[in-house]
Amino acid sequence: MKKLAFVFGFVLLVGCESVQTPPQRPVAYMFPTVRTVQSTKGLTPQYCTKDRLIWALNTAGIGHTLRRSGMLDMDYDVIVRGLSQRGFAEVDARRAINTPFRWLTFSFLPEGRLEILACFRQAPLDFITPGMRRFPVPPRETLEACRLSNTAVVNVQIEETTTLRRELVEQRHGNETYWVMRWLFH
16 A cells, blocks of 8 residues: 555656746846837847946946845846847846836937836835926827837926936826836936
8 A cells, every 4th residue: 555655646746747937036038028029129239248237227226126126147147148139138027026126128229328117016206306307298209118008198207417317107007007217328
């Protein structure tokens, strides 16, 4: 009887498929999953270093948050490779537990400016400063970059300094509210 139980247990162990769940941390990719492939067509690959990327993330105020939420060092290398080879990279954080982001995208625009877009799970109060002004009629470029499909824009706030332009677009789809922040480095 013991032998039969052992054989049955062994067969059960070997015969079961293991299911691997996606990681619960932000993961970097070189190919778009949160943006359309069409939206990445006009992007320009440009040489980027890891130091420049980390400087941009820290200047935007999101570097510490990404590290704290479990983003691995190799993910920064994937972003740098994506920007250098394709002009685009992204971080999918939809399954991450300890991050305010749903996703982030990184791209080099045709004029060579670095753009970082981040979609937040809730209103990003830590990133809204007194310098941000509300725009009743937002620039078309802001809407093209930040607007998600099938959403209605509710509020746009913009701040521009010598180093970067920050834009926050609040939008709704049904009962869901999305906040997309854009950092555009000069």
